[in-house]
Amino acid sequence: MSNSYAQPILRTGDLAEALRVVRQLLELVDTRSVxxxxxxxxxxxxxxxxxADAVPEADWWARGSDRPGSSPEGGTAADHLPVFLSAWCRPIHMAEEFLAAAGSASAMVRWDLDGWPAAPEVRLGPGGTRGAYITLATHAHDLYLDEPADVHTVFVHVKQVEAERAPWLAAQVGLRVIGELVVAPL
Structure with missing residues (x-):
């Protein structure tokens, strides 16, 4: 199994601005199967x-490695707060509905792409599905939602061997990378 690598390109207190950047990145790719x-x-x-109203079928786990409780074990999430919720492979239209439901909670949406376009300026052809993601972490500095914050962070994911694609992607939407390339959870 391979890893994805992510690099932040925007950190803002304005969720609408973060979503605008995500939409601009999505304009670079074919979104029919996102x-x-x-x-x-x-x-x-x-x-x-x-x-739970937004994604009733989400799995949940008690937050913290030393805390028992999860949807596979049964029980009620409300009895185990704080909890981590996860729902994968959802239709693209659910992203903004989910973020609205999250409100001030730390949340993450990852857009799973078929690949990035060619980046001839950095000598890269079209990218495949591995490493082709956009992540918006709201009310968090990091991909793991471990660092709550009053800001929202947009990350682009690339293959480690194609690290130069991240600054290229940022430039396509008028931005630059603002942090290190980090291993991304998948």
Whole structure:
């Protein structure tokens, strides 16, 4: 199994701006088969209720390695707050609905792409599905949702051997990379 590598290209307090950048990146690719993966950390009963309404089939786990409780084990998520929720391979239209439901909770949407376009300026042909993602982490600095924040972060994912594609992608939407290339959870 291979890893994805992600690099942040935008950090903003304005969710609409972050979504605008995501939409611009999506204009670079064929979106007919794009799916989204949805993840969030619910810390309060209100956050959990909103997220469960938005994605009722989401799996959940008690947040923290030393805390028992998960949907596969049975039980109720509300009895194990804070919980991590996850729903993968959802239709693209669910992204913004999910983010609206997340409100101020730390959440993540990852757009799973068929590949990036050719980047001739950095001598790269079209990319395949491996490493072709866009992630928006809301109310978080990081991909793991471990660092809650008042900002939203847009990441582009690339193959490690094609690291120069990340700054190229950022430039296509008028931005630049703003952090290190990091191993991304998949």
């Amino acid at each position: 799916e989204v993966d949805l993840e969030a950390v619910a810390r309060t009963p209100a956050e959990l209720a909103r997220l």
